[in-house]
Amino acid sequence: MNIKKFLFQIGVIGLALLTAPACENSDFLEVKPQGVINASNYFTTSDHAIWATNAVYNQLRSWNLVSFPWLSMTDMVSDDATKGSFPADAQKLTTFDDFTYDSRFPEEIQQTWQGQYQGIFRANIAIEGIPGVPQMDETLRQRLIGESKFLRAHFYFNLVRWFGDVPLILVPLTQNEFYTQTRTPVAQVYAQILKDLTDAVASLPEKSKYAPADLGRVTKGAARGLLAKVYLTIKDYPNAEKYAMEVINSKEYDLLADYSKIFLQEGENSSESVWEVQATALEDSYGGATPWNMVQGVRGTPNLGWGFNLPSDDLVKSYERGDPRRDATILEVGEALPDGSALIEDNKEMEGERYSQKAWTPSHALLQDNGPSNLRMLRYADVLLLAAEALNENGKAQDALTYLNQVRKRARGTRNVLPDITITNKDQLREAIWRERRSELAMEQHRWFDLVRTGRAASTMKALGKNFVSGKHELFPIPQTEIALSGGNLTQNPNY
Secondary structure, three states: OOHHHHHHHHHHHHHHHHHOOOOOOHHHHHOOOOOOOOHHHHOOOHHHHHHHHHHHHHHOOOHHHHOHHHHHHHHHOOOOEEEEOOOOOOHHHHHHHHOOOOOOOOOHHHHHHHHHHHHHHHHHHHHHHHHHOOOOOHHHHHHHHHHHHHHHHHHHHHHHHHHOOEOOOOOOOOHHHHOOOOOEOHHHHHHHHHHHHHHHHHHOOOHHHOOHHHOOOOOHHHHHHHHHHHHHHOOOHHHHHHHHHHHHHOOOOOOOOOHHHOOOHHHOOOOOEEEEEOOOOOOOOOOOOEOHHHHHOOOOOOOOOOOEEEEOHHHHHHOOOOOHHHHHHEEEOOOEOOOOOOEOOOOOOOOOOEEEHHHOOOOOOOOOOOEOOOEEEEEHHHHHHHHHHHHHHOOOHHHHHHHHHHHHHHHHOOOOOOOOOOOOOHHHHHHHHHHHHHHHHOOOOOHHHHHHHOOOHHHHHHHOOOOOOOOOOOOOOOOHHHHHHOOOOOOOOOOO
């Protein structure tokens, strides 16, 4: 039974039964429920454990996690992208481009907060319920708990990078209980992220050990890779090196030979995929699909995309001369679509019209919002660059160059461009690695996090004339609605 298609749907149904919110209409409750399913009696078979875990995965493809909220707070806010579309279309998103958003507007900030905590809520249900399932294979039990802990860590990693101190919730709460929570210091949140990921490493199999039907589940390599990124973010370079090298030394992954194929459907679940969220187009809803492609898609026939989150002029200019990754990342007006089906139309009302080729997906007979492309969450190239950065910080420049140049070698292919980097000065090599991360990972929603963690957000944004305020815009505001619902238990970030 394929996780990409069927189990996610069952997971949503099963979780809905045990997490349905309280109904404010008392008349609805006059009929005595027969055979009520809730968290206390749901987990009776291994199928229930699987479905609950699948429901956590399903959250990864929700609107709040992959569309406007996600793209605006990762790409649009950075120097990699602009709002896109027509000026008056979703004009609210320009607030991310010019740093005029606040705690009340636009709603994407609250949607992000809610979406991440919905994922945490689902993970907490699985983590609490699965241990009590009777007569269940113990290896499967521990694996599913490990998957849920990995995903909980992922949600918290996003929250702590965006908002700083956030409520740390490790058990399922009612809505009333949720709004009594206060903010937990960043250090404690990171400690829990590291614990969850370490537990996941211990209980998850390697990618090659999964059955074909389980394609897309998180793996030991994914947990190690995310640990490397977390440790790099908190500047624990020895541990960042340790976990990145464990991914490399596992021999489970390799760079796909042709960079331009990574984000095509033929590049899904390739040797380069360390963690990839599965998607497939369904007729009647997002279901197993994702709106990630839709909102960034090329405007006009045959794609019918919305044309948001467009590569910026600054990104275009940032590539080294002749870097093939530029053309593999950016689609220009008048250029043929990757499948040759049409030329990109010139929508004259759009400013800076060009598109992310990484978000392009072939047209299909289903709804336009059912983009079937998988989400590449963590690629092996990213891990190699994490390793290079950590090794350089640890005084191992030659080792760092090995992994940096692996990425560049793949990028240039057979062309006489992108020569190997040879500098060993720590500061200069650090800058080279950071530049490489931008070129390699552009439009994959990593850039903003990289700018903030390396302390370059202020200088980068100010150089572009943005209204960035140091000591303020490194974090987003806590949504005012959440503060109000908490009765003041939640406090606001500085300067908002």
